[in-house]
Amino acid sequence: MYWLVSPPDFGKHVKIIVNRLLHQKQCGFFMLLAMFVSIALIAMLTSGLDLKGPVSNFSGLFFTILTDSAGKGFVISLAVLCFMASRLGISREKLLARGVQLFIILAIGFAGKVGLKNLTESPRPYTNLLASQLVIPQPSHFYNLDKAQKIQVIESMANKVSSWRIASWLKGMNYSFPSGHTIFAAICIALFGGLFLEYKHYWFAGGVLVWAMGVEYSRIWMGMHRPADLVGSVLFISLVYLLLPTFSNVALKLSAMLPARCQLAFKKCNSK
Template sequence: MIKKIFQDKREGLLLLLGFLLIIAPMSLFVSHIDLLSEVSDATGVSFTAITESAGSKGFLITLSILVLMSWKVIGFNREFLAKLFQLGVILVIGFAAKTGLKHVTESPRPYTELLTHQLLIPNPVHFYKLDAIQKEEVINEISQQVSPWRTSHWQGEKDYSFPSGHTIFASICLAFFGGLFMQHKRYGLALMVGVWAICVGYSRLWLGMHRPIDLVGSILFVAAVYTLMPSFSQLGQWVMLRLKYPTHVHR
């Protein structure tokens, strides 16, 4: 039973392992990210587009593209429907758990450390004791020294840091769609999803929104949920039969 679970999800889990092995050492590069550095428009646009492709503004577009690509690869059948059921359940679990874990861990975002260093707040934890208007004013004060390509994201996300919702979404897409593409020997498509996921993870570090541990925790969480997720193959078969039923009636 356990062996079959891992066989069915082997490709997705291997992709998540690769993602983890690349993200984990990124702590070596984070120290070189200067949040006070100047940012060109080209760089700002690139990182914003990447991060928003996994955020509230763009995740539905990304999801739609990946669903259409997978439909093109395997067609509309029981496997496709079962994957959609799996995807829907894990997305709900992932987004709900992200919100819950943030409130449990109460880990300040990295940019609050810069606010502390610039003497705008006494310590990172203090930022979360401010009301919405005070938080906005503090970030506006630092905006004289920090590129708006970064502070615009700070203004949009003033909640806690752990885990990374963007990385949870990217990991889910990598496991499900990347794994599916690997199973059907579409290695180029799987690589494309993998590179996108890595870029999403790095964009969160570059923006000052997360630390490497936030990303690592997100990947491990998705790996655990993905491993325990049932196949839904019988449900997919039942839906296919129901969809074909009217055709038989008309005949």
């Protein structure tokens, strides 16, 4: 009977589809691999980091801007990256497909971050410092406090820790694993960095990678994450990116539905 011989054929078709997806995403995976390797370098550079060490205003402002570019300022970062992508002569169908991918992977990334934090309940690195200074009995105790008590505990370290780090701690009083900022940076690396690399815009691809490394470093420098949190974030997005469809057919339908004015705007962008 046919169904007895169809499973091997089905497996063959699945393998062909997977290989095709991997081929289409190879640039994105290469960028994610580069980001993953960079974490080892950052871990070495931040080993022995003293969260009580002196911080200049320049360093504090620089790392705050970096960390905010993947946090509350993520919309600005996305706008810059989208503008760069729109000026590279990429077809509107491909841009629309990336737009659909971006929307979905951002939604999955945000939901996954919240779920994993609540599942793992990993304390922030700065809670280890709070415990070592006898402000709290142990790191996990911090999460038994209400919001006002958490703020009071953090602010009690204001005479020992830079105000730049204190401000960051006050904005991130939830759990540590995974890093939401690194999740966003990894999404940008896979979609935008991979796109720039695919179209041989190596300076743009390298710039996105350097920015992502800066975000990673800033999260450890602030005392908000450990290298393991960054690794988990990149692996999580790599898995989501692997399973994410290309949405080529959806993009074709969306492209056909665009008003004539929008289609003309795309053509002007692509001709530059």
